Amino acid sequence: MNLPPDRPDGDTPAPSGGLPGAPPAQNLPHPPALPSPPPPSPHPTEAADRSDPLAATDRPGLLRRFESALTRPPVTLLVHGEAGIGKTHLLAETEALARSMGYRVLHGQARDFGSGLAFASLADALGPLHADPAAREPLKELLDAIDQAALGIMGAAPAVRTANLLEGLPGRTFLAIDDLHLADADTLGVLSYLPRRVRGLVVAGTARRLPAMDADMVVRLSPLSLDEVTALVTGLLGRTPSEPILRRVHDESRGNPWFVREAVLTLVQGGAVQSAYPGPRRGAILTRLFQRDKGGRTLARVLAALRRTRPAGMADLEALAEVAGLDAGEAERAFDGLVRDGLVVATGDGAYEFAHPLVAEALYADLGPAERRRVHTRIAELLQRQGLSGTRRVLEWATHLAEGGTSAEALPAMLRAAELTRWTAPLSAGHWYGRAAELAPDGERGVLLSRQALSYWKGSRPVDALSAGQAALAVLTPGRRHTRTAQTMVNAAHSMGQYEVAVSIAAEQLPAADDPTALLAQQAVVSTQLGRDSDDMVRGAWQALPDCPPEDLVIALSALAGVAIIKGRWEETERALDTLLSASAALPPAGRLAALESSAHILASGGLRTRTLDLLTQAEQIYRGLGWHNIAGQHVRTMAVVRRLGGEWDHALRDIRSDAVTLTDAGLWENVALLRNIELDILLDQGRYSEAEPLLADPPPNCVLQLSLRAMFKAKRALGLGDRATATRLLDEALDGGPPDVVHRVLALRVAMHSFAGEMDMARKVADELSEIVRTGTPKARITSELATAGAFQDAERAEAVLESARADGLKFEEARARLILGALGDGAQLVRAHGIFTDLGAAPWRERAARHLKTAGLAAAPAAALTPVERRVIELVAGGLSNPQIADELHYSRKTVEVYLTRVYAKTGLRSRVELALAYERGEV
Numbered sequence: 001m002n003l004p005p006d007r008p009d010g011d012t013p014a015p016s017g018g019l020p021g022a023p024p025a026q027n028l029p030h031p032p033a034l035p036s037p038p039p040p041s042p043h044p045t046e047a048a049d050r051s052d053p054l055a056a057t058d059r060p061g062l063l064r065r066f067e068s069a070l071t072r073p074p075v076t077l078l079v080h081g082e083a084g085i086g087k088t089h090l091l092a093e094t095e096a097l098a099r100s101m102g103y104r105v106l107h108g109q110a111r112d113f114g115s116g117l118a119f120a121s122l123a124d125a126l127g128p129l130h131a132d133p134a135a136r137e138p139l140k141e142l143l144d145a146i147d148q149a150a151l152g153i154m155g156a157a158p159a160v161r162t163a164n165l166l167e168g169l170p171g172r173t174f175l176a177i178d179d180l181h182l183a184d185a186d187t188l189g190v191l192s193y194l195p196r197r198v199r200g201l202v203v204a205g206t207a208r209r210l211p212a213m214d215a216d217m218v219v220r221l222s223p224l225s226l227d228e229v230t231a232l233v234t235g236l237l238g239r240t241p242s243e244p245i246l247r248r249v250h251d252e253s254r255g256n257p258w259f260v261r262e263a264v265l266t267l268v269q270g271g272a273v274q275s276a277y278p279g280p281r282r283g284a285i286l287t288r289l290f291q292r293d294k295g296g297r298t299l300a301r302v303l304a305a306l307r308r309t310r311p312a313g314m315a316d317l318e319a320l321a322e323v324a325g326l327d328a329g330e331a332e333r334a335f336d337g338l339v340r341d342g343l344v345v346a347t348g349d350g351a352y353e354f355a356h357p358l359v360a361e362a363l364y365a366d367l368g369p370a371e372r373r374r375v376h377t378r379i380a381e382l383l384q385r386q387g388l389s390g391t392r393r394v395l396e397w398a399t400h401l402a403e404g405g406t407s408a409e410a411l412p413a414m415l416r417a418a419e420l421t422r423w424t425a426p427l428s429a430g431h432w433y434g435r436a437a438e439l440a441p442d443g444e445r446g447v448l449l450s451r452q453a454l455s456y457w458k459g460s461r462p463v464d465a466l467s468a469g470q471a472a473l474a475v476l477t478p479g480r481r482h483t484r485t486a487q488t489m490v491n492a493a494h495s496m497g498q499y500e501v502a503v504s505i506a507a508e509q510l511p512a513a514d515d516p517t518a519l520l521a522q523q524a525v526v527s528t529q530l531g532r533d534s535d536d537m538v539r540g541a542w543q544a545l546p547d548c549p550p551e552d553l554v555i556a557l558s559a560l561a562g563v564a565i566i567k568g569r570w571e572e573t574e575r576a577l578d579t580l581l582s583a584s585a586a587l588p589p590a591g592r593l594a595a596l597e598s599s600a601h602i603l604a605s606g607g608l609r610t611r612t613l614d615l616l617t618q619a620e621q622i623y624r625g626l627g628w629h630n631i632a633g634q635h636v637r638t639m640a641v642v643r644r645l646g647g648e649w650d651h652a653l654r655d656i657r658s659d660a661v662t663l664t665d666a667g668l669w670e671n672v673a674l675l676r677n678i679e680l681d682i683l684l685d686q687g688r689y690s691e692a693e694p695l696l697a698d699p700p701p702n703c704v705l706q707l708s709l710r711a712m713f714k715a716k717r718a719l720g721l722g723d724r725a726t727a728t729r730l731l732d733e734a735l736d737g738g739p740p741d742v743v744h745r746v747l748a749l750r751v752a753m754h755s756f757a758g759e760m761d762m763a764r765k766v767a768d769e770l771s772e773i774v775r776t777g778t779p780k781a782r783i784t785s786e787l788a789t790a791g792a793f794q795d796a797e798r799a800e801a802v803l804e805s806a807r808a809d810g811l812k813f814e815e816a817r818a819r820l821i822l823g824a825l826g827d828g829a830q831l832v833r834a835h836g837i838f839t840d841l842g843a844a845p846w847r848e849r850a851a852r853h854l855k856t857a858g859l860a861a862a863p864a865a866a867l868t869p870v871e872r873r874v875i876e877l878v879a880g881g882l883s884n885p886q887i888a889d890e891l892h893y894s895r896k897t898v899e900v901y902l903t904r905v906y907a908k909t910g911l912r913s914r915v916e917l918a919l920a921y922e923r924g925e926v
Contacts, residue, residue, distance in 0.1 A: 062219060066094050069217055070101055070202055073172055074195035076214060077204040078180070081221035083357060084258030087206035088178055090221070094204060098174035103202065105174045109353065110183035112308040112364075117395045118425030119158055121183040122190055124310070125175055126162070128349055138165040143392075158424060159190045160623070163197035167894055172200035179357065180205040180213070185427030185459060188213040192662060196655075199897065212665045214658045223255025232257060236264050258356060295334040297366075298324045300343065304354070304363035305375045308403075309396045311351040319386075323378040376404030380413075391420050395428075402435055411439045415448075422455060423590075430455035430464065437471075446476035450485040453492075460633060462492035463667045480549075483513045487555055490522050495633075497669035497701035502526045517541050517548035521559035528563045531704030531737050538563055545579075553583045554591055558598035565605055566705060568740030568777040577602060593622040601634050604641040607780025609809050612642055617889050633663045633671035639892075640678045647812025647869060649682045649841055673701050680713045685813065687844035689717050708738030712746050719753055720845060727753060744774050744781040751788040760792065767792040787817050796825050810876070812837055820850055828859050835861045840869045867908055874901045878914050879921035 069075045077094070079087045095105045108125025111117070123143060129135035142161040166173050175194070177183060183205075191203050192214040205211075210218065224232065229250040234240045253259035302324045306312050312320060321331030338344040343359060344352050354360040367375060380400035388394045398417035402410045418432035433452035437445050449472035456465035469489035476482040486509040493502035506523035513519050524537035541560055548556055561576035577599050584595035596619035604612040616638065636659040643652035656679045663672045676695055683692040696714050700706040715730035727749075734746045747770040754763035767789040774781040783802060790798040803818035805811075816837035823831025831853055838847035839861075854861055867875070870891075877887045884902070888895045905917065 062090070063093060063097060065217070067097055067101070070098060070103070070174075074199055074201045075203075075216045076191070076195055077202065078207065078210065078213075078215040078218045079205070079221060080181075080207045080210055080218070082223075082256060083208060083361075084256045085221045085223065086257045087221060088356075091176055091178060091204060091206050095174060095176055098202065103172050103174040104169065106176065108175075108177040109311065109347075110177055110179040110181070110187075111310060112182055117184055117309060117399060118186045118391065118421045118428035119184065119190070120309070120392060120395070121177050121180075121187040122158070122162065123392060125177050126165070129165075132169075135165060135169060138168060143390075158186070159193045162190055163194055166194065166198045166201055167896070172202070173198070174202045174204065176204040178206050179208070180211045181207040181209045183211065184425070184431075185212070185461075186421075186425035189427075189459075197894070210665075212662065214662050216658075224250075224253075224257060224260065225255065226250050229253065229255065229260055232260050233264055236261060295324075295326055295330050296337045299326060299331060299334040300338055300363050301367050301371075302375055302379075303338075303344070303352075304360045305367065305372065305400075306379060307354065307360050308364070309399050311347060311353045313351045319382045323375060323382065373404040376400040377409075378404075380404065394420055398432070407439045411436055414439070418451070418455075422451070426455040427459035427461065430459060430461070430468070434468065442475065446472050447481060450476065450481050450488075453485055453488050457488050457492055460663075460666050460668065462495045465489070466492040466496070478512045478514070480514055483509070483515065483519070484551070486513070487518055487522070487552070490519070490526075491555075494522070494526055495668050495670050497673065497703075499526050499530050499701070499703050503530070515544070515547065515549055515552060517544040518552040518556040518559070520544065521556040521563070525559040525562040525566075528566050528739070529703040529705045531739070534563060550583070550587065551591065553580065554587070554594045554598060557583070558595075558602070561599075561602045565602060565778060566739045566741050568744070568774070568781065570606065570776060570778050570781075573602065573606065573778070589622050593619055596622070597634055597638070601638045604638045604645070605780075606778040607645065607783065607811075609642055609645040609811060612638065613890060616642075633659065633666070633668045633675075636663070637671050637674050637678075640675055644678050644682060645812075646810050646873065647837070647841055648873070649686070650869070653679060653682060669701055673706055677709055677713070684713065684716045684720060685846065686842045687720060689720055692717055704737050705739055705742065708734045708736075708742045712738075712742060712749070715746075716749060719749060719756075724753065724757070740773065740777060741781070744770060744777055744784055747773065748784045748788045751792055755791060763792040783811070783814055787814065787821070790818070790821050794825060796822060799825070810873075813841060813843070816841070816843075816846065820846070820853070823850070823857075824853050826857075828857055831857060832859060832861060840872060867905070871901055871905050871908070874898065875905060875917055875921055878902070879918040881918075 066077060069077060079090055081087055095107065099105050106125050106128055108121050108123075108127070110121040110124075126139055126142070129139045138161070142158065142165055145158060145161050166175070175191075177187075177191070180188070180191075188211050191205070195201055195203055195214075226246065230240065230246050233246060233249055240246075249260055249263045253263050299320065302320050303312055306316070306320065317331055317335060318328065321328060324331065324334075326334065335344070339346075339352070342355055345355050347353050354363075364372070377400070380397050383393065383397040383400065388397055395417050398413040401413040405413065414432050414436040418429045418436060421432065422429040430452050433448050433455060437448040437452060440448055449468050453465045453468035453472055456462075456468060466489055469485050469492065472485045473482065473489070476485060486505060490502045490505050493499075493505060503523060503526050506519050506526070510516055510519050510523070518541075520537045520541040524534040524541060527534040527537065538560065541556060545556065557576045557580035561573050561580070564570070564572035564576060580595050581599055584592045587595065596615050600612045600615040600619065603615065616635075619635075636655065640652050640656050640659070643649070643655070656675045660672050660675050660679075663675065676698070680692055680695055683689075683695075692713070696710065696717065700710045711730050711734035715727045715734060718724075718727040718730060731746050731750060731753075734742060738746065747766055750766045751763050751770065754760070754766060767785075770785045771789055774785040777785075783805060786798055786802045789795065790802060799818045799821040803815060803822065806815040806818055816834045819830040819834035819837070823829075823834055831850060835847060835850040835854060838850055851861065873891065874887060877890060882890065884895055884898045887893075888898045891898070893901075
């Protein structure tokens with residue numbers, strides 16, 4: 001067997017979440033054990049399983065809740081519970097409700113073998129749009145893009161194409177997918193992405209177990225009680241049977257509504273109970289099917305096998321008859337019988353589906369292992385005869401061949417499927433590489449497991465990446481592939497908060513690495529987070545950098561930048577980033593995307609908002625052609641920082657609470673902790689101390705960086721509540737071993753603590769100490785120091801400089817603080833403006849501070865404006881001379897959304913043009 005050629009330049013694994021990094025690898029005869037510490041507990045506003053346990057019969061109340069949710073899209077609804085509990089029925093009722101509210105309803109069905117069929121569930125749901133003239137061409141382009149991108153042709157990514165398609169449709173859309181626990185991971189990723197892009201969209205789904213995707217409302221359907229079973233049985237029979245019968249039905253069904261119906265129908269069929277209605281005579285369909293109708297039974301089994309990838313259509317009947325060994329007449333009669341008995345029902349789009357998945361499962365189980373393999377092999381043969389055009393057709397063929405073919409037949413099919421999906425659907429590719437590795441000879445298994453590890457890493461599944469990487473290192477010989485696999489493993493362990501494991505892997509692989517640069521750098525960044533000396537590692541990585549393989553540069557330089565920023569060495573950080581961005585120009589798209597996202601991540605951490613957004617805009621252009629990004633949650637963490645810097649605090653909190661669930665489900669504890677830190681920063685500046693308390697009670701990842709940050713946040717809360725003694729103790733704790741990037745925040749809090757107490761000499765002394773420490777620090781550290789010093793020394797010139805810098809970079813909170821200092825020094829206009837910004841941010845403690853100064857100065861706050869923070873931001877960008885498309889890129893909105901915001905601004909302000917708006921902004925009138 002010949003494996004497809006390695007393309008290391010196209011497989012650049014991005015650094016891990018927190019502060020980037022990744023290394024090389026070598027022989028690992030005994031991979032380190034992987035401890036599994038308990039994940040951080042969910043946000044206090046979320047249930048532990050993200051669901052509300054509701055009885056399956058509580059539909060009226062549940063539908064009222066869904067109806068309320070449908071009035072405020074975008075929103076995502078998930079219903080989960082065991083098979084037969086009534087999920088699909090509830091989803092159908094919700095779809096009917098959505099139609100009555102004017103929604104366009106799109107319905108799809110995930111399949112049993114869907115995990116290897118990239119975007120299959122999504123394509124199934126969007127299929128009805130073929131009949132919509134306005135959507136027909138965009139849908140065709142989307143489906144073509146999936147096929148073309150898999151072949152390496154750069155086009156728009158599936159997620160972006162889907163968002164553009166749905167956003168271009170008139171009215172609101174309800175996108176529903178049944179059995180999401182079977183859906184491919186790439187579809188789940190798109191479903192999480194869409195509500196953020198498409199304003200009038202509702203995503204809904206059912207699942208037996210919760211899938212790894214965001215959701216606003218999650219409901220778990222519970223089994224029926226005896227009383228509820230009694231009501232259901234009475235409805236079925238037209239009368240209430242005896243108590244023993246009811247208890248028997250309840251016990252045998254275990255409260256599952258579908259099994260209740262089947263139990264009752266079986267009793268009716270056997271004459272144990274009488275029914276006033278003819279409907280229940282369908283009771284023993286499965287018994288009749290299996291025992292009497294041989295043609296129907298055979299055809300139904302084949303249909304059940306085909307259903308593992310897609311439903312059957314009438315056009316498939318001839319081929320299915322061939323697989324079942326029936327002539328055309330027998331097949332038609334058998335199919336008509338299945339429809340007549342209610343076993344198979346039309347779905348409304350030309351396809352036929354089993355009435356309930358449990359029926360299909362029973363039929364599929366009735367196929368013996370040998371017969372099952374034969375049926376799948378015959379289906380694969382038919383698909384190949386019909387032509388394997390397009391990715392989706394190939395993946396369907398590979399799925400059936402994997403289930404039924406010999407190893408010699410299945411392995412090439414699996415590899416073809418993996419190669420087709422590696423660029424646009426990495427999680428599907430990981431599935432296929434893993435299946436192929438099970439069949440591959442020993443000499444080739446390591447390469448496949450290595451590719452599986454990288455695919456899972458690209459898909460932000462670090463636990464799976466680490467597991468596959470361990471298996472790969474156990475069989476790979478030393479060399480480039482071995483080293484690259486170890487890099488992926490260190491990234492994965494780091495992103496999971498498994499710092500000791502990450503350091504251990506790096507240390508064990510360094511002696512045999514074919515190039516040590518990236519591995520040294522990655523070892524350095526994790527060691528720095530642990531509070532250990534990493535200077536020798538950093539020097540070694542910089543010295544080795546000239547000989548570093550191009551595909552390792554993103555890992556090495558991102559890690560070096562991460563070390564420098566934690567240690568407060570901004571000049572060194574910029575040196576690493578400049579080198580990285582310069583080198584990335586020669587990298588393939590995947591490598592350049594990783595470089596841009598990693599650099600944006602570092603710049604955002606340093607407090608540079610505009611430069612971060614510039615890099616994210618460039619990254620977005622590449623992402624549109626790849627189909628994946630946000631490795632290890634890096635992009636969502638960067639966007640949270642950007643929104644915090646830009647004053648979009650409510651938006652940031654919404655995204656953080658949604659993204660934290662997704663990252664937690666994926667095991668990305670490092671970036672979960674970083675997101676929670678941003679959330680804490682906002683909540684504490686808003687004075688929402690009770691909401692911050694449970695977050696602070698959660699233990700952070702066990703490293704010096706995170707522990708010192710947590711102590712600092714606890715001190716900030718204590719200070720806000722007036723508990724100076726506790727604040728002082730916690731600030732001392734944070735300073736004890738805390739890295740420079742934490743120390744500057746601790747000292748700034750000390751300046752504030754002394755200033756609030758009127759201890760200005762102490763405030764100035766600490767401010768001087770802070771100024772000295774941040775000389776080599778990040779822009780964020782320096783602006784924090786300048787604000788603290790300006791306040792302590794009553795330095796208007798310094799405050800003016802901060803104001804100019806903050807306005808230039810769109811740093812709303814820092815702008816307001818600078819205005820507050822100037823206002824306290826006598827500039828009443830600045831005081832009024834500071835109060836307005838703090839009000840917009842919801843920064844209650846700061847707003848109250850500004851209000852006290854206003855009162856002392858005999859000034860009144862500006863009238864409460866009807867403008868929202870986003871509308872104010874749009875005004876600022878218009879005043880800055882940006883066009884609507886540029887504003888859309890800046891805010892990551894569509895052009896249509898920007899136009900809506902501008903229309904609202906004109907209506908609220910009474911202004912009529914962009915020129916009037918810009919002039920009013922400069923005068924401070926809006």
